[in-house]
Amino acid sequence: MPDLSTASGLVAALNEGNRRALARVISHIENNDALAQPLLAALYPQAGAAHLIGVTGAPGTGKSTLVNGMALAFRQQGLTVGIVAVDPTSPFSGGALLGDRVRMRDLAGDPGIFIRSMATRGSLGGLAQTTADVVMTLDAAGFARVIIETVGVGQSEVEIASTAHTTIVVEAPGLGDEVQAIKAGILEIADIFAVNKADREGADRTVMALQMMLALGGTGHQQILHHGRMLPVDLPPAPPADGWTPPIHKTVATQNQGIAALVEAIEAHRGYLQHSGLRQTRDRLRAATELRMILRDLLLQRTLAAIPAADIAALVHAVAAREIDPYSAAQRLVARTTS
Amino acid sequence: MDRKIRILVAKPGLDGHDRGAKVVARALRDAGFEVIYTGIRQTPDMIAEAALQEDVDVVGLSILSGAHMALVPKVREALTTAGLEDVPLLLGGIVPDEDIPVLHQMGVRGVFGPGTPTGVIVDFIHNELREPL
Ligand SMILES: Nc1nc2c(ncn2[C@@H]2O[C@H](COP(=O)(O)OP(=O)(O)OP(=O)(O)O)[C@@H](O)[C@H]2O)c(=O)[nH]1
Ligand SMILES: [Mg+2]
Numbered sequence: 001m002p003d004l005s006t007a008s009g010l011v012a013a014l015n016e017g018n019r020r021a022l023a024r025v026i027s028h029i030e031n032n033d034a035l036a037q038p039l040l041a042a043l044y045p046q047a048g049a050a051h052l053i054g055v056t057g058a059p060g061t062g063k064s065t066l067v068n069g070m071a072l073a074f075r076q077q078g079l080t081v082g083i084v085a086v087d088p089t090s091p092f093s094g095g096a097l098l099g100d101r102v103r104m105r106d107l108a109g110d111p112g113i114f115i116r117s118m119a120t121r122g123s124l125g126g127l128a129q130t131t132a133d134v135v136m137t138l139d140a141a142g143f144a145r146v147i148i149e150t151v152g153v154g155q156s157e158v159e160i161a162s163t164a165h166t167t168i169v170v171e172a173p174g175l176g177d178e179v180q181a182i183k184a185g186i187l188e189i190a191d192i193f194a195v196n197k198a199d200r201e202g203a204d205r206t207v208m209a210l211q212m213m214l215a216l217g218g219t220g221h222q223q224i225l226h227h228g229r230m231l232p233v234d235l236p237p238a239p240p241a242d243g244w245t246p247p248i249h250k251t252v253a254t255q256n257q258g259i260a261a262l263v264e265a266i267e268a269h270r271g272y273l274q275h276s277g278l279r280q281t282r283d284r285l286r287a288a289t290e291l292r293m294i295l296r297d298l299l300l301q302r303t304l305a306a307i308p309a310a311d312i313a314a315l316v317h318a319v320a321a322r323e324i325d326p327y328s329a330a331q332r333l334v335a336r337t338t339s
Numbered sequence: 340m341d342r343k344i345r346i347l348v349a350k351p352g353l354d355g356h357d358r359g360a361k362v363v364a365r366a367l368r369d370a371g372f373e374v375i376y377t378g379i380r381q382t383p384d385m386i387a388e389a390a391l392q393e394d395v396d397v398v399g400l401s402i403l404s405g406a407h408m409a410l411v412p413k414v415r416e417a418l419t420t421a422g423l424e425d426v427p428l429l430l431g432g433i434v435p436d437e438d439i440p441v442l443h444q445m446g447v448r449g450v451f452g453p454g455t456p457t458g459v460i461v462d463f464i465h466n467e468l469r470e471p472l
Binding site for chain 2: 019020023027033092094105108116119
């Protein structure tokens, strides 16, 4: 019996393909308990081979059904698939109803598949990091493709999807306002569009609306270049001028229509990222973003731990009373920890 | 630390109505649990696999077809095969009184009939997880 109570025991079991160990590791990381950090440290060097696929879009567009179909297609090619399905935590109760597995029942009983449902929980800004760590764990466990499903409503959900190598934005006809997605900034992160529920009326109109958006420009991951700007990043040469134009694929996920073409597009994009050097760019920018976020958290924790809470409260009070501005107050706190 | 109680809600067997199970799932969410809902027609192996992957603290079954005496031992066995013998099993549904002690012997920790107030189930789960098994 492997010892699943220690980090080294868990990692050893995970590397032998023990799925219970994998599930436990994910829980430790989600709970951010005492084992989380040693586990992440041990697993991080093992990861990096998986191709990460983000799937996002409005509620009910058919993301989970599509993920089910995509995973089946990958399995037919002999590729193993890890799936992370993220759903929102209720802000009222702190609980969550995670129902994406309902649409993934075709994947049951396949040892080449591992599905994990995740709630966003309350962690401010930490959601993207926790999800990235869970995805990294599946990567380290050897899954060739890792699919991340998030509901594309909040900023952080969009952010999670955009940290994948290939991001699929799922649209469906009949959602009413086509411009809604554009406002939320969701179109800009798409590498591939899926217009699902193409069996329904209005699918062609949705495709046309997207084509018009693409013709107007402004899509295709340009914004990713802003992500790592706070840390120096040694980037490979700029991508070739014949860049990637996000293709639009009509799908009927419930009838497995259009899925093969969608998966082909994913693989084509994967090839494009590799040949253009963009995969390296994205991986480095992700590393820079991750490091910056973790550094910020660490320094904040350290500062807060080094100064008596009463002193900080007094400064907060002074800022609120406009006796001091928040910038000077922050400077003062930082000065106290470095002197 | 951001620990949450995770519970799998599954409907084994062939009856296709899951309104009751969904009501319970929502109520458990509203009580602060992370509820993994898997839907209808789950085989014992599917339930055990989902419980393992999701690393749940509790497995809740909803059985309204009356087939609980046949289904429960199979689910319990599948959980044990998956190494999940320690995960408490709860049962919701229409269960005649005389079956309850037998179900307890089969390893079901709690049986809840229709209309059980959710608060009772929630308290039961909290107690179940507090006490060492
Ligand atoms: N007509 C039609 N229905 C579909 C299609 N794809 C999915 N559906 C249905 O749409 C509903 C929602 O599908 P899901 O896969 O759960 O959608 P989702 O985007 O994952 O939903 P959330 O995770 O709740 O945001 C289900 O009833 C599906 O059966 C499709 O191509 N055509
Ligand atoms: Mg879904």
